[in-house]
Amino acid sequence: MGTTGTPTNLTQGSRTSGGIGESTLRPDGTLKVTGDFAYSSDMWHEDMLWGHILRSPVAHAEIVSIDTSEALAQPGVYAVMTYDDLPTDVRNYGLEIQDTPVLANGRVRHHGEPVAIVAADHPETARRAAAKIRVEYRELPVVTDEASATAPDAPVLHPGRADHHAPHVPHPNIVHRQPILRGDVAEARRRADVIVEGEYVFGMQDQAFLGPESGLAVPAEDGGVDLYIATQWLHADLRQIAPVLGLPEDKVRMTLAGVGGAFGGREDLSMQIHACLLALRTGKPVKIVYNRFESFFGHVHRHPARLYYEHGATRDGKLTHLKARIVLDGGAYASSSPAVVGNAASLGAGPYVVDNVDIEAVALYTNNPPCGAMRGFGAVQACFAYEAQMDKLAAKLGMDPVEFRQLNAMEQGSLMPTGQVVDSPAPVAELLRRVKAMPMPPERQWVTTEGADVRQLPGGLSNTTHGEGVVRGVGYAVGIKNVGFSEGFDDYSTARVRMEVVGGEPVATVHTAMAEVGQGGVTVHAQIARTELGVTQVTIQPADTQVGSAGSTSASRQTYVTGGAVKNACELVREKVLEIGRRKFGSSHPAWATAELLLEGGKVVTDGGEALADLADVLEGEAVEVEEVWRHRPTEPFDLRTGQGFGHVQYSFAAHRAVVEVDTELGLVKVIELACAQDVGKALNPLSVVGQIQGGTTQGLGMAVMEEIVVDPKTAKVRNPSFTDYLIPTILDTPTIPVDVLELADEHAPYGLRGVGEAPTLSSTPAVLAAIRAATGLALDRTPVRPEHLTGTA
Template identity: 85%
Template sequence: MTTPRTPTGVPTHLTQGRPGTTTPGGIGESTLRPDGILKVTGEFAYASDMWHEDMLWGHTLRSPHAHAELRSIDTAEALATPGVHAVLTYDDLPTAVRHYGLEIQDTPVLAHGRVRHHGEPVALVAADHPETARRAAAKIRVDYRELPVVTDEASATAPDAPLLHEGRADHHAGHVPHPNIVHRQPIVRGDVGEAARRADVVVSGEYHFGMQDQAFLGPESGLAVPAEDGGVDLYIATQWLHSDLRQIAPVLGLPEEKIRMTLSGVGGAFGGREDLSMQIHGCLLALRTGKPVKIVYNRFESFFGHVHRHPARLWYEHGATRDGKLTHLRGRIVLDGGAYASSSPAVVGNAASLGAGPYVVDHVEIETLALYTNNPPCGAMRGFGAVQACFAYEAQMDKLAAALGMDPVEFRRLNAMEQGAVMPTGQVVDSPAPVAELLRRVKARPLPPERQWESSEGADVRHLPGGLSNTSHGEGVVRGIGYAVGIKNVGFSEGFDDYSTARVRLESIAGEAVATVHTAMAEVGQGGVTVHAQIARTELGVTQVTINPADTRVGSAGSTSASRQTYMTGGAVKHVCGLVRERVLDLGRVKFGTYHPAWAHAELLLEDGKVVTESGEVLASLADVLGDESVEIEDEWRHRPTEPFHRRTGQGKGHVQYSFAAHRAVVEVDTELGLVKVVELACAQDVGKALNPLSVQGQIQGGSTQGLGIAVMEEILVDPVTAKVRNPSFTDYLIPTILDTPTIPLDILELADDHAPYGLRGIGEAPTLSSTPAILAAIRAATGRALDRTPVRPEHLVD
């Protein structure tokens, strides 16, 4: 059997210098991405590039209906197609476990009895060519009887509503008012009724947030290879190897140790790879045929093959006194979870607990729930519930400021939380919360020049709304400026046992100490492979660091999501490096302790491949200490514990850490044509500690750009009558290009969180929150229109 090509594209030895220390390439330095050159030159190997000489190609037959009874499936003609090796339906599954799910196991491996959303998998085909597999799948005859669809709260909770998961029994069922509600979380604090009577100004609004796609560049793909021990080796692009393993093993009927998973090249994720896609399907086909099976979704399939961001309807009421202090908040957030639960319960928890924003409000009532509908399944996406809430509460802040005649930034600063503030959940914010300072910084930044399309060198239509389409020449263009700030939690919450595992080995090779770091962290583009090497250099004082490919041969690293990996797996690497360092020093004390009394010191440092005292005296080289021995340690590391939110009041210490970002958006709007140009999107964010400043900048600018997308162009359109997706392609689902992306100047604060490794703060999600409402605020300022939904379309801006 030929070994499949699964290169990660990650060179292992990084030697950039870190000013001020003798060991180059440590934390605090902008070390380059090890996979960067390979990616920009097109040489990086993604999951879709994997190959095996005798492999088959898998294909999935998907439902053309959003809700239908499956009367029969005839696979005879497909099986008779030359080149077809297997066709599988629900009845061919090998075990009694035929459902999976992140939190609730409600998703069938293949549809049975009925389909619940457009594009649901119905059957699988394995053939010797991808086109053969597609043609064979088209020959499968499925008899559907269409059923009424559930598409919103009214149809989901109506007395005669069809129950999408009738008879389900799970840990959420006891406290939801209807079986078509996945999860419900109230937040109740103080006396809202009494506080409302004291309010001098009360504003309310209803807001609509569209369904956003993660739009990662690399579609779902993987390679499953049957093994001689009856198991399977799976090479897969995912966000959490061990979560996949936990869901795959029961369906295959195999012990977890017989399913060996290795991370292949991931072309972006943003939450869309937290749920399974082709993992079980590929393994089933490989085990059935005895041959390796590769599955690669095309872009059309990808829109059906992963979850999306929850669309939402949000109602808010805020009150304030005449001097601008918030009195109370009432809110109701309804998230559309689609046909299956995915991570909806956790998204509900985030939207509810963060629904008041980064403000001091003593009296709060918020109800948040997620629905089961026949719309596409929704789950994790960057910002995870807090994005939708931020859009609504920031619009409310502008309404209140206008009603009070106050500057919108000063109104926000007056009510901004700071360290020591109490969240509506009762949790004390016990690390820096520089909300007012972030707002001050974005407001103080100089504004970009106006009418940039009119330059001394001639007109440049790229600076105009409409850009290269040359639709406007500036006659009806108006500038608007808007502000917003948001709060996002970091890490898994609500009592989840969030931990990460690292294995670190230190050895001498050719007279030089070399460290090897092995974790199961999914590198999806966030730069963890760079940070882990930086941490190892800092903690072990070595220059050469090898990062092993992520796989399930080491303990779980958790998901690459929730802005948690640098904190959690970085924390695990730091922790284990500390254990390795102490073991190495113990070796040195045994070998050299009788020759130099300094070896008895409690504090000895490893720097630049040497053991040194605090005063800089060199005691020995690491290579001499190690000799022919190596030190290898694997261990788990956990952050501070959290607790579940109370089911009726929402009180509880549910989060580990909070992150904050503020934006100022400058837009120019052609009020005659309804075209928008985002000129600048300035951001200020506290990152605690920038372990890799260049990577930090990329995270903030990337998150800001995704927020721009949902503000003015991105939305999956679902037919309200049939619940079918209308735009499953990048032809009709638009994402920002470089021509749409504005300048994104940054102001990065480093206010250490004493509870976190190196004082760092998760950064990847917070800028996605506030960029969207800042842009909407700027468009409102330019047009005078209310604009209560995302994305803004041209028809919303003209009569």
């Protein structure tokens, strides 16, 4: 075919000896560090065309007319397609609700919505041709917040929709509503000695992955298409792509290309269908690569939110009640908003015991950019609010904020507001104790014998201060996050494991559809195979749709669910190898008896002796292969009236202590340290675990002090779609992040593990805000905090 840059990087076997519990190096690590790793944007075909997408310059408008003639007449252009050119009657897609048009159908609902696609022989030709497509818009009033979305005269953004959420929402511009009701809040309020209230604003955050959306679609001789794509969920993409193309799923063959980060932003489709449509229309391979500007419009973001919270407590510090309302802006299309609402509501009380709860969470349809999955998935917004409330209560009661949290902390056996019993370790108080006990960073560390080291001060190398007006603050926060898909979702994964002899040595091959997006799953799968089969040589095959679904690389679920599938498949392989050995040698063969014992213990070659040779004899000329589907224990939907139900399979917990220094005159913040304590159940790869915790912590830091997609409230246009104006932490902004890893096994999970990647994103943001409040004495009820919020010029 001539395709290069396809994801063959990981097919070579890894000969490292590490099993479960060891800090095994990643097989893709050297390739990424040296620049030799093939990302999806590196793919090439000798006869390929380039695709480009024309996007709407306005947020809400009727499309009066589209004229593509001038674009089609441009030399080098092979195809131009609009909604009317789509090949089937299936022209919408969506993760949960199929409300997103492949190309705009008579109306655009957000700034940057795809209107037309072009294929040409050069990327600049495709861009110039797209610019020549003439589209006449008739602008409509924009819906940008709850007031404009639910007003009596509000334009209905999706008229006539009939999905399973519609009967349970009070307005057609509300995607989903989930209440959580338990106890008697009114009575508990009368018994409260202190009550605190707060209204909090949480900004729209971008996943800011470094590899923009890209992929290569290659038409096949059988009328199908081969798609090489950077994604988080191959089979969910397949389910949405095939009906639009009018093809059976077995004719849409998908292979994971190199992914440069995800964090939820690749869970929805971006250019997948567009590339396939152009490839099938032209009969040529088509590659699409977004630039950074296009990427800001081409994927969903974290839901911005307004959160209204009231807590009560007794004089001795026990929580009496919680009443909360969480309003999430889902933007123009549903994406995963219903599930985000479920998380925000069910986790909205935080990791605390509170018997009387009244929480309502809703997600809106607006003309703002579509929002969906991002690391933390609804729990992040809630944590920002309830942790600010904990500090307010502690201050009003004259209590230490950590001790107040510990007094109300849940533990194993506690009851969630949903009625679910927390039936695995919940060491909330212990995590707070550990993070508080960590050594504090030195005071005035910018002071040197030669004067001030400005790199350690707010403003850094901009040299704005030498320490004048700089005040230190310390803040704490803790959060709770669910692991895996919830609310009755059939959350399963598939793994195919093969064992054979290659070059006289037993080799295990692991094949799953798990999307390796940088989280290190390929390393863990090899570790599991070594542990369960004892082999040294493990080959990880590229992820594709030729094996059963592994679900999404999200919700901190892959090590749990796909790791569980790999573990079970390896156990079945081991049993089959034992059967072969018994058949060939019988129990009387002394060397085989040694090998048999080692196999039963999952240690075939670790003795380095005869057992290895005997195992090779057993498998010589034979191969054992097993494909295993594995599910975690089932969950159930939350009741749509009360919110009660066994909705989550597992919970994870992390606590942070933030130390900041603030230039109170200029409003500049330097985060000195973000210490974290987290329970991970079992650290399958300790090095990767610490990396995940530090990465999640840094994203929370970004949300605290710099990251926000700014949308014009009058036009719903994005103001800062670039890394020039949308700021993310660099190495100069990233503080010291000491990590204390606690391992309290969850008996329901493989190896006792607990999902790791999301929990630190929750508590790092409110910890930083708490530290800034401590330094400045300001209330600070929104995030991110900007200089004008600290200097009174906002």
